[in-house]
Amino acid sequence: MLTELLTGWITHQRWFAGKGRPIDDLVVDSDVELSPRLRHLIISVHQAGARDRYQLLLGSEAPEWAHFKAAHIGEGYYDAAYDADLTVALLEGMAEGRDTGPLRFRHVEGVEIDTSLRSLVLGAEQSNTSLVYGETYICKLFRRLNAGVNPELEIVTALARHGGRNIARPYGWIEADLDGEPTTLAMTQEFLPNSNDGWALALASVRDLYGSLEGSASDAGGDFSSEAYRLGITTAQIHHELAAAFPTDTIEPQEVKRMVEEFRRRLGTAVEEVPELGEYAHVAEEAYQRVTDVASETRVQRVHGDYHLGQVMRTTTDWIVLDFEGEPGQPMAERRALASPLRDVAGMLRSFDYAARHLLADHSDADELRPRAVEWAELNRSSFLAGYSAGGGHLRAEDAVLLRALELDKAAYEVLYEARNRPTWMHIPMSAFQMGR
Template sequence: MTTSLQELLAGWITGQRWFAGKGRVIDDLSIEHRTDIQTGDPGLLHLVLSVRQGERRTRYQLLVGLRTSLPDRLKHVLIGSCDWEGRECSAYDAAHDAELTRILLEGMESFRRAGRLAFHRAPGIEIDTSLRSLVLTVEQSNTSLVYGDRYILKLFRQINAGLNPELEVITALAAAGSTHIARPYGWIETDLDAQPTTLAIMQEFLANANEGWALALTSVRDLYGSPPDVPAEEVGGDFAAEAYRLGVATAEVHRELAAAFPIGVVEPPEVKRMAERFRDRLDQAVAEVPQLAAHASVAHAAYDRLADLDRAVAVQRVHGDYHLGQVMRTPGDWVVLDFEGEPGQPLSERRGLDTPLRDVAGMLRSFDYAARHLLAGHPEAATLTGRADEWSARNRAAFLGGYSEGGGRISGDDAVLLRALELSKAVYEVVYEARNRPTWLPIPLAAFRSPR
């Protein structure tokens, strides 16, 4: 008996990097929506899958190619053989098939509609439909296709009904003339639960850019390899000037977001409730990770100071998941990527207003991680800890200096809020590392020992 496509997918999906339900049994998988983008051989289907695991139901999207004879170049993404409309076909992950993914470019260029799918092109641009795609292999939760050296198309694997925050933000900032985003070229959407739902976004591919995390690690390695009596500012790979420029760029993006979207304030009673939420998370973290107990008083003191603030806190749209892996250094300036926020959070929360200092706190934690994570398992970790502290302090200060220069506020009560946000982030990191990378646990624990 020939296996159905639905049955094939139930066995295949659990092995995919982007599948969020690993380790749990699939109770049901159904094809909620199907769109035939191209018929014939090869055929191209767009599927919205509904996967139920216990009480949790998650939607995924998949591009499925169908061929009667599968070329060797596509055998590594084979899903399986199935009966499709009266013929036996090889079904495979079509994101890896450049012959079929060109159809996505053509769809955006021509504003095509195919069943429930709508293809869009950004205003004032043209799309080169001759380019071939290549799948990037570094992502975990999404799949990105690079077309030549011009475009990058992010295909959201796990989808939630509604407008993706990243599309909303980059289109607004592009219209405002921001120089700190990758230019949007097009997007694909469908209708889920009576809401326009973002499936994919295509932006400028920054071919000549370097990731902030990689640049920071190069600097840290240079410092670790230098004589111990050479100050960080005299080491060849000093990062402080770039950290300063990144701070300026971050403040400018925050100003642009405040101009493009509604702003608001959080009144003192809600600030106190924020401090209480931080305390609750801290108590839960201590119960799970006993090593944190010795440092809990540092966090409680910071939360006490936050609760004592007797003024409103300005809130606006922010990045929401800001760190060195979300920024790229181009020949001209820093560019900010991935405005979709924390992928595991509901869209309504990711599109909500927050203090811009949450982004600042995230970047400060990222500097600490860059400085210390190479020490995990390092034979000279004890002697290099001081160098890590030096690098982190120098680049944190440079970033904050640039943020202030760019118009960001960090003084007085703002510093109290920033400190509480940073320690709250460190509490989250303690739990994450204890669960996933125990050897990295000293990195977030150091945040409670270091004076700020």
């Protein structure tokens, strides 16, 4: 029986969110034939009274290669995302604007989609599956489904309409109704073959610094500060474009104070689970209190929401910002909510600290190199902030108080994440509470 096969298979997929908990029930909510050997499934997985929904491209009459672990389901069934002979149906559907049962395939007005390209699955993702078609398109399948329009589709198509240059051009998407709401199942954008992600470039710079016997971070052959400056400019431009494409608002001091109470609640949760953070919790409490003391009207708008070096790509000409989905695992309404653009700034500042320090986890000379890590992070943090200001980003002197609080709120989240998933990395976010910034 197919549901039994899927129950055994889905728990081993990296994008399955319910690992470690038994599945009480698995139900196929939607089963649509896209071609004679290809079906699109929406599956409900019930665990401990909660339900999560996932999508699957189901292939039948499995070819020989489909027996490798990532694709094989059993009894002739396989995950057809890995089958380039079948995934052309996704491009064809978007190119034609086809409706197939409850599925709606759409393309951006005025674009043409080349349906002759074959796909290849990217292997690095945790929560989605991306198919690269030639060197032209990347189609992201949102494996775990949340009812509503995905923020990335909403933002990227809006920015494209407003002439945004620092995004990957959108081409099309697939949607269906879940809980009565149009819900994004997949989206296709421009693929950037001749580019490098910011995390990889930053790590190359850090390795170069650690490998040099003397000299400062700005003297090392892999100096990243000019790129950090340019990234700051790009970030400010993206924030301006988001403010032009979507409504903005101003929150009153009382709402700012309520936001700080959320910071305190999250800090308390982190301390409860990671007691060693308690020794430094006063650092965050003092930063939060300063925000409360000087609370004033604060501008809010649509933001990226999960901004870090892994979300930006350096092409031959500029930085491109990707993955406007917001914080993974958060409700769709929260991911689409207005927030201070300083939230994105804080996320990138934390990312510089991560890039500088994570190579120290197993390094035999960690104690000796730590001052250099601090120097690298501070240089690139300041360069990024300078670029953000030069690009027109709103960064007044009084904003430093809120920015510091947002950084520590992010660091508290990181402490909790690392304690649960990568204990050897926990020293990275803990350092945010130990430094006198």
